[in-house]
Every structure is written in C-alpha cells, then in structure tokens.
Amino acid sequence: MGLYSLNVLVSNTMRYQRLYFQQFIPAVALQASQRQMLLQSNARETVLTSHQRSASFARDLAAGKLNMKWICPYPTLKTEDDLKELNQLSDTVAKFFSEKVDSTKMDREANFDPAVIEGLKDMGLFGTQIPEEYGGLGLSNVQYARVLEEVSTDGAITVMLAAHQAIGLKGILIAGNKEQKEKYLPRLATGEWIAAFCLTEPSSGSDAASIQTRATLSEDGKTWLLNGEKIWITNGGFADIMTVFAKTQVEEANGELKDKVTAFIVERTFGGVTSGNPEDKLGIRASNTCSVNFENTPVPAENVLGEVGGGFKIAMKILNSGRFSMGSSVAGQLKRMLATVTEHATTRTQFGRKLSEFGIIQDKIFDMTLKIYAAESMAYMTAGQMDILDENGDPPDCSIEAAMVKIYSSEAAWSCGSECLQILGGLGYMKDMPYERMLRDARILLIFEGTNEILRLYVALSMMQYAGAKLQQRLKLAKQGDGRERWTAIMDLFREYMRVESSTKFLPNRSFGLTAPHATKTWLHDSMVNSGKMIEANVDSFRKRIYLNLRKYGKKIQDEQLVLKTFADIAINIYAMSAVLGRCNKAKILSLRNCDHEKLIATAFIKKTYKENLVLLESLLDPYPFDCKEESKRVCDAIIEERRYLCSHPLEVVHRYQEHPKYLEHLERIKLLRE
Amino acid sequence: MGLYSLNVLVSNTMRYQRLYFQQFIPAVALQASQRQMLLQSNARETVLTSHQRSASFARDLAAGKLNMKWICPYPTLKTEDDLKELNQLSDTVAKFFSEKVDSTKMDREANFDPAVIEGLKDMGLFGTQIPEEYGGLGLSNVQYARVLEEVSTDGAITVMLAAHQAIGLKGILIAGNKEQKEKYLPRLATGEWIAAFCLTEPSSGSDAASIQTRATLSEDGKTWLLNGEKIWITNGGFADIMTVFAKTQVEEANGELKDKVTAFIVERTFGGVTSGNPEDKLGIRASNTCSVNFENTPVPAENVLGEVGGGFKIAMKILNSGRFSMGSSVAGQLKRMLATVTEHATTRTQFGRKLSEFGIIQDKIFDMTLKIYAAESMAYMTAGQMDILDENGDPPDCSIEAAMVKIYSSEAAWSCGSECLQILGGLGYMKDMPYERMLRDARILLIFEGTNEILRLYVALSMMQYAGAKLQQRLKLAKQGDGRERWTAIMDLFREYMRVESSTKFLPNRSFGLTAPHATKTWLHDSMVNSGKMIEANVDSFRKRIYLNLRKYGKKIQDEQLVLKTFADIAINIYAMSAVLGRCNKAKILSLRNCDHEKLIATAFIKKTYKENLVLLESLLDPYPFDCKEESKRVCDAIIEERRYLCSHPLEVVHRYQEHPKYLEHLERIKLLRE
Incomplete structure (x- = not known):
C-alpha cells in the first residue's frame, strides 16, 4: 500500500470516526438531574479534569482495558x-x-x-x-x-x-x-459519644440534593440556625453528634445567591433537637431508626464541615467510601450460615438419605459457596486498593468498585439467606431458628447506602462518561496531537472501528495483558489461563457493546435505564470474575491451604458468570430479537395512567367461544382464505 | 427405494432403536424411595396402567405432544x-x-x-x-x-x-x-367445627411416607388407639376435626404383616389429644401453627378414611388437588399490590421526576404484570380442566399441572413482593406499610404444600416416567403390533431418531397443531401465530432433550436432580406460555376489553420465556461447555465432610507474592519455557 492510499485511508477513517463518534461525545455533558443521580461529584471530576490520575478498575474497563494492577498481585497485609x-x-x-x-x-x-x-x-x-x-x-x-x-x-x-x-x-x-x-x-x-448521619428527608431519599432542611447564618456570622426534619436516621434516638446536611445560601462568583448543601457537625446539646419514636421495622430491629427534628438549632460557625456549600460533595464522599465494607460483612455472615446449614443438611434424613446427598440441596450449597468466595474476593481486592495511597497521601477513588461490591454482596445476602431458610424447610420459617431473622436483616442491604437501582445507574453512567471522555481525548489527539501521538490515536480509532463493525472475527480477540504470552505479564498460574481467557472474551465483547450503544443512543443513553442496568450487571460480573481470578491465582501460585478446592470454586464461578454475561451481552445487540421495550413502554404507560392491573378477568366473558359469533366469523374468514 | 432396501432400513432402524432406547426403558422402574418422592401413587398408576385415560397437558408434553384441548378454548363459566x-x-x-x-x-x-x-x-x-x-x-x-x-x-x-x-x-x-x-x-x-390436616412429624417433612405415628386396633376390632406427635399443624391449637395419618399393620395377600399408612378422622373430643404452644413464625403470624400430640387417642373403627392401609394415597390426593389454588390467590394479591405500588410510583418524585418515569421502576412494574398475567392464566386453565369430569364423573388428574402452578405462583409472590418493597425503598422496610408483612407471608408459599424443590422433582420425574412408558409402548407395537400399527410405530421411532440425532434441521420443526395451516385446527388469532411458533419451537427442543437425556442417563436420570430441575423449569415455562397464549387468544378473538393491552403482555411474556427456555435447553446438551457438575460435586463433598467454608482467608498469607520464593520459581519456569 503506497503512501497515497494510506493517506486516503487515514483521512477516510478520520471522516468515519468523526461521523461515528460525534453523536456520543456529548454524553459527557449530562443534565443537572442526571449529574445528581451520579451521586459522585468526586468521580466525575477525576474523569473530566485529571486523566493523569491512575484510573480505577472500572474506569479502565470502560475504556476497554483490564487493569492488571488490580488483579495481580491480590492485596494482602504487610507483615x-x-x-x-x-x-x-x-x-x-x-x-x-x-x-x-x-x-x-x-x-x-x-x-x-x-x-x-x-x-x-x-x-x-x-x-x-x-x-x-x-x-x-x-x-x-x-x-x-x-x-x-x-x-x-x-x-x-x-x-x-x-x-x-x-x-x-x-x-x-x-x-x-x-x-x-x-x-x-x-x-x-x-463510644462515649455516638454519631449519626442526617441526610434523608421525607421527600428526599435517593435524590440527596433535593433536601429541604435549611440553615441560615446569624447577622454576626457566628451561628447558623438549623431547621428541618430528617427521617430514618439510624441511631437518631440517642446520637450525641450528628452530621447534618442542610441547604444554605451561597454567593456565587458572579454575585448571584444560590442554594447549596452544607454539612454541619451538630451536638444534641445545642438545643432544638427532638427525636421521633423509633420506627418498627422488618429487620435490624434492635437498631434505632427514627426521625430527627431541628427547630432553630443553633450551630456555631466553626462546626461547618468543610466549606460552606461543599456539603453535597462531602455527603457523596462519605457514602462512596463506606460501601465496600458490605462485601466482607456479608461474606462473614454467609460463611457462618454455610456452616450451620451444612450441619443441618448432613444430619436431617428424608427419603432414606441425608439432605446433603440431594443434588438439589448440594446445588444450593455450591451456589452459596461461589457467592461467598466472590463477595470476599471483591471486598478485599477493593479494600486493598483503597489502602494504597498516592504520592500526596490520598486514597484512590474506588467509588464505582465499592458500589459494585455493595450491589453484589447485598444481593448475595438476600438470595443465600432465602436459600438457607429453604434448606431448613418449615423449620427455617420458625422464630426458633435464626434464619428468618437473618433474612429480615438482609433485606435492608438492598435499600440503604444507596438503593441497588440507583447504584447500578451510577456504575453504568460513570463508566459511560469515562468511555466517552476517553474517546473525545483520542479524537482530539488524532486531530491536534504531534506526529506520533496523532498516528497512534488514528490507528487506535481505526482498530476500534474495525473491531466493533466486523461481525466476523478476522481480528483476533485481545489479550488485555491477562493471558498474553509475555513472561513479564504472565502472572497467571497455568491452571488459571482458561479462566483468564473467558474474562478477556467478556471484556472484549463488553467494550464493543459500549461503542455500539453509545453510537446508537448518543447522549440519550442516560435515559436508557435498562441498557445501563445491563451494562452495570456485566461490569459487576467482570469485576467479580477478576477478583476471583486474582485471589485464586495467588492461592495457586503460593500453594495455599486448600488451593485446589479454591481452584474448583474459581473455575466454576468464572464459567457460570461468563455464560451469564454472554446472555447479557447478547441482549445489548441491536436488533435483539427478544427485546420487549416497545411492549414494556405501552403496557406501563397504560398501567401508570390507570394505576391498576388492566387485563379483563379470565372469567369475564362466559361464552364458550366456539359458539361465539366472532369466533365463527374468524373460522369463516380462514376458510375463505384457504379457498 | 425398493422393497428390499426399505426392509433393511426398517430392520436397521429397529436395531438402532433397540440399542438406543433400551437403556432408558427401565426408567419407569423406580426405587422405592424415589417412588415415594414422586408423591403421586395416583399419577403413576395412570401412566402405567391406563393409557386410555385422557392424558394431561404435562404428560402429553412429555410424550412430545401439545394438548390443544387445554389451550383452546380457554375455560370459562357456563352461563x-x-x-x-x-x-x-x-x-x-x-x-x-x-x-x-x-x-x-x-x-x-x-x-x-x-x-x-x-x-x-x-x-x-x-x-x-x-x-x-x-x-x-x-x-x-x-x-x-x-x-x-x-x-x-x-x-x-x-x-x-x-x-x-x-x-x-x-x-x-x-x-x-x-x-x-x-x-x-x-x-x-x-365453620362450627374447624378442621386440620395432621401429616408432618419431626422426622418426616417432605418424606411423608416415613411417619412414626401409629394406630393399633383393639382386639374387638372396634377402636384404634392412636399414638404419636404431629408438628407444624395449621389450626392445630383449636381444630375440632383432624385428618390424621398413622402407620398401621396390614396383612398383605401373602400373609405377611406390613406397616402401611392409614388415614383417620379424629375428633378432639375423643380424648388424649393435646396441642403444643403456637409457633412464633416469620409470617402468616395470625394463623395458628402448633404440634398436636396423640396419646392413646381412641378412634372408632368407622372413622377410618378410605381403606386401612390406603392412607398414603389419600394424603397425596388431598395435597395434589389443592395446590392449583395458589395461582389465583397469589394473582389476586399481586393485582392489589400492583395498584398500590403504582400509586406510590406516580406520586413520589425523585431527581425531579416521578418514580414511574424511571425505566428501572417501569421494568419492575412490567415484570410484575407479566407474572400476574401468567399466574392467573395458569391458575384458571388448570382449575377449568379440573372442572371437566369424565364419563364416570371423575375429575382428571391434574396433579403435575397443579404443582407447576404452585411453583410458578409462589416464586412470583416472593420475587414481586420483594420488588414492591424495593419500589417503596426505605418506606417499604417499615411496618407502617403493608409490604414487609406481605413479603413475610409470601415466604411460606415456597415451603408448604410441598417444597418447590420436591415439587420440581415430582414434575420432572412424572414426565420422564411417562415419556419412558410411551416409548416402551411404541417399541412393543413395533415388535408385536398388527401390520398398520407396527408400521406406524416403526416410522414414528425412525422419525424420532432422525430428529434427535440430526444436528442440522433437515426436517422442519413440527407444528404440534398449534400453528398448523389446517383451518379446523387454527384456533389462533393472526396476531398470536408468532407466539405460537415460539412455543412450538420450545416444545420441539424439549422433546429432543428428553430423549437425549434419557439415552444418556437411562434410569439413573432419577439421581440427576439438577437435570430434572432444569426439565421442570422448562416444562413450567411451556405450561405458562401455553396458558398465556390460550387466554390471550380468547381475548383477541372475542375482542375483550383491553385485549390489545393483553396482547402486548402475552407477546412479551412468551418472547421472554422462550428466550429463557433457550438458555435452559442449551444447558441440557451434552457436552455443555459451562457445565460445573464436576466442580460442584468435589466442592460440596469437601464442604459436607468438614461442614464449613474451606477456602483460606484472602489475608491468610502476608507475603507480597512477587517476593515469594514460589512465585520467583514460577517466573523462572516461564522464562525457561520461552527459551
């Protein structure tokens, strides 16, 4: 190929690329309401302002990369x-x-x-x-x-x-x-003082920015007066110190006054603080949940947390930093439950056999084991990364990964809790056994610290944004970079284009560094390579689907919540598989106690999850023959309009319909058609 | 093709068939313990003794047929x-x-x-x-x-x-x-007298035949003395009349004495009846559940229900006949919940939008609507068939279908109940709202009236038995039938063989009478034909999988509980799709109120379920690349042996493993390999 044709190719590629990518570059410019839903001023800033900062696993994944530093070495203690x-x-x-x-x-x-x-x-x-x-x-x-x-x-x-x-x-x-x-x-x-976090209000649950509680500064600038009602505050009945979020008026650079959220440290003894009656709840019943009311509560100016107007960011940072811990706490609880439930299954006999000999019971035990292993692996991988500080002593932003851990482990707790109860049968339903309590307790995990619905949108939107920003950067380089940068960017874009467009696999799957045959990169134990290939195959399809869907929806992808949910599910699966691989790889290489047992678990988990991802990935194709979007929209519109189930009752019409005139007419018509 | 070659073909086919089917014919001869698990002396008899009796939907399905009488016309009232x-x-x-x-x-x-x-x-x-x-x-x-x-x-x-x-x-x-x-x-x-059903005992839950309660006849033959303890008896604290199952000694034809279950009508006033304290339960808390103890309770001989020794059959008949009703009761409850939850979603605002505008919330409403429609359709289809008596005035045996309705609707109640709570968020977790109670109440549905695990095995084993018996019958005809019978049987077997063996589709998919272009059979509205084709395609694959798996496992299929579970899941899906199709078809043909709305629901339900079945059907192929049977067996064996989670903790080894001698060794090895 001569120089001329190469130039044409490049310029054509550029043209295609522009047409092709232009539509979804605005994806990074979200509406204000969407931005709030992202719940992550933090993460967003990183994406948009500092590409230098080391990206997280999820952000790398969004850009079509597998962050090997997360997978190997799997984190551990120092000494x-x-x-x-x-x-x-x-x-x-x-x-x-x-x-x-x-x-x-x-x-x-x-x-x-x-x-x-x-x-x-x-x-x-x-x-x-x-x-x-x-x-x-x-x-x-x-x-x-x-x-x-x-x-x-x-x-x-x-x-x-x-x-x-x-x-x-x-x-x-x-x-x-x-x-x-x-x-x-x-x-x-x-524990002399107990703390509480006061954010939620009657009209403001997931949508934290819409709070109504207000703080106004006294004329002398020394005291804020706090007024408003917070609900579902854990420890709200007795907390001595509360982090309270309230709207305050802030003067913008242009002199305009604007309502912004500010965080305050409030002591109960400041006065004007009253707590409601404890809520009666499904589970976690011993814990105290109640409303907390602030009526002209005076808060000294020095009790503002961070900057005035900077409260929303603080709230999100707090929430984002805590979620990872659900992984290990759920894994701990499920490990104990696995032991007691196996004890039951090995002692209870039905049909002349121990319960534990029934394939259908073993499957439950196996499934629970895989979920524990995955939750545990994700939790410690994430915690380990959060412990690695950068040169400024700051922890990395693992908010997307923490959300993934929270979603995965809360759902594992709920489904395994229910299966444990089921293994016990009628006994599990009785209060004599702890399973029904554990199930009730587990139910809140799907709701608090961000509902799993909102967190899934958060995971997917963050990743989409990052993917969009990365592409924008490459396009910019392809246009304005220096010689080498430009060339690399153009070839990258071209490869991307070819990969996404080509339905046949004339380009080999990428290795992403996980199973590549370069000694320095091959950190995988031989027995883990196949599993690694499955992860890579999923990652490869995942990035293709991101591009296809960004192209299809452009910035409107933010309104395609089911598409986003599917992306989140796949990403969570990939994160779980990678954590499992990294951990098991370490166990195999170091020949840890029971490492072959671990290998069976890891292999099975990755096989099952890979297969699950194939089904999810297929549903992101366009056209997807089993898509029910149209039906869903029309059915929901009608139900939401009438606010009830609309189908006529099966018994509503009593005619035996072979005798019904309409049916006879139908028969007649068919006869005519055949003649 | 000449006469000679045709004969060779036939004799070869016969030989193949014999080799091919011989292995699984013994599938009908189950072990005693398996037979009990079938919980269905009733259904089994029908299969083995009277092929004349009209088969049910599920038994027809097992034999590779679609029973059109069940689908069209969808049942209704008389006047x-x-x-x-x-x-x-x-x-x-x-x-x-x-x-x-x-x-x-x-x-x-x-x-x-x-x-x-x-x-x-x-x-x-x-x-x-x-x-x-x-x-x-x-x-x-x-x-x-x-x-x-x-x-x-x-x-x-x-x-x-x-x-x-x-x-x-x-x-x-x-x-x-x-x-x-x-x-x-x-x-x-x-209601002057209240009744209870006393079967379950401490050591006998799903395995009803293993009860220990005993009744012995007095010497004068006039009174039985009843001794034993029954547990988890609903209404047990106040019931006046109890149907009690106890072991009794029965003389067999050969003079041997054998323990057999007998059913008794016991009045509380007979004496010696004491009730334990009410159980404290997760849900259905107002209902009374307690143990009932019988100590030398005298029961008059005339209070034996049915024959002495015939009690097990009666117990199973009672349980089998009641299960269908869970479908409509769940549907009724979910319809009310759909209304209140939609009310909430259309009034609650977050992120500046009504909850009902969120795609992720609409998806929950849509999914719930599909499940209600399916549960309702299955319930009334089954109830309608149970109302059609045969020439002797006996109802048909719908025990498999009733079990399917029970499984489907109980799981719909549990999952939709949880999603409703989730739509309410934190509010749903509070006792101020009814959702947490409904969820607690729903949890028992997965356990009682036969756990869904046992019922899935029951569904699948019944169908496998029927499929085996049908094939046995055909093989017999092919050997011993008269000319025409023999020929038909041979050709049937040959076609079966070709269909199952051929991976390419050189034989067209069968229509099963649902979408065939014969006017008399085409009872489908034009808009339903595509859905009908999906059902037929599922049925076609389903029968192929039955033959493949019977061939693979022979009579050992009874021990392959996960295979059986998958068969049950597919069969339940096909039953649900057929009920939905039949009902919606009636609605469309008669232009019922909101029939287009119904059509959207039915179409989406069938599309989704068809797709779900494709995944399930794939997993029954051999080899199935994502099979984890081996891993599951080995992992479970180890866990069951030790009765606890066995993996070493992720933090167990503290070495940073790049510095670990084993890892360095591993690196060295790779280097050597590459040189």
Missing part, C-alpha cells in the same frame, strides 16, 4: 505481625459475639442489651478507623473489613456501628479540620 | 348467571376484607380477631367446596379460585381456611363414605 494482631482482634470480636450477644432476644425486644454496647466499647469497635492519635484503633480498610466479618454476626449491631463510624463520624475524618477532629474524635472513638 | 353470582360473592368477600379485616393488627398480635372469623363463617367461606347438600357453597374449582383472589388479601386467613378445607376436610370429600360425610361436613361447612 506477619499485622496478620497476627488482626487475627487476635477478630478472634476477640468473634468470641464476644458468640458468647455475649443474644441476637434473637434483641430482635424480639427491638432494643440493644446495654451490656453488649459496653462490650463493643471495650473492644474499641466504636473507633475502628479513627487514627490512633485520636484514640481509635486506626485500622486500614483491609483490617476494618476483616473485623466486620465478625461484627456482622448481628445485623442490628453492624448497622448501628456503621451509622456511627462509616457515615456518622466519617465526615469529620474526611473533611474535618484539626480542631474539629481534636474536639470530637476521641470521645467518638470510645 | 351469564354463573358469572353474575360469582361476581356477587367475590364482591362481598372483597368488601368484607377491605372493611373488616385489620391484617396489620392481627399480624402484630399473632391472633385472629374473633369478629373476623364470624364474618368468614357468615359468608360461608368455611365450606366453599363442600356440596350444597351438606350445607356448603358447592363451588367448582374455577369459582373457588375466583373467591380465593379476594381471600388472599390476608395471608394468615388464606392459610387458615386452606388448612381447614383444602386439606383438613378434603379427605372426607374425596374418600369419606356417606355416613362420614353426613356426620362431619355440615358442621364443617358452617
């Missing part, structure tokens, strides 16, 4: 001593929960046993992640995750402690100044 | 007056439940309001299916199903009434003699 210390702590916690905590009783009475609360304080569990200089245990994310495995024995305690430290006091850790930290953290760390 | 009367009754019931029944209160207090019980009696709801001559309402199955839609407003009442009449007194209806009917039915019909 043997760290491990020993951590094991001691978690053993102490485990012992306390098995000996001192009567969850059945606390659930029945919908209250905590005061002795239990004292015990938690003694173990330092009110300050696990507060630095040691402020009297806390100063645990890293990985260590915290490990301790939570034991705490999760009791759902209500888990929620109470999370409300206290994962969200209640987290704002002070993240955005508090030195004075605020010194004033509040020591007594919060001991 | 306008019937409909009017039924609507009056169900309106009365609906009004009663909405005005007089405080389910929240009864749930909280775990007790029925006596005024409610009186109201139920006044409406005759204790005797809905008892013939009018005995003081009942004498409702047909279809009518009963309709009334249950309203009763299901309260889960606990539904269960109490079902325990009374669907199982408690059903034995007297089915197997009682004239004296027994006259003595008991009138007072049971008014």
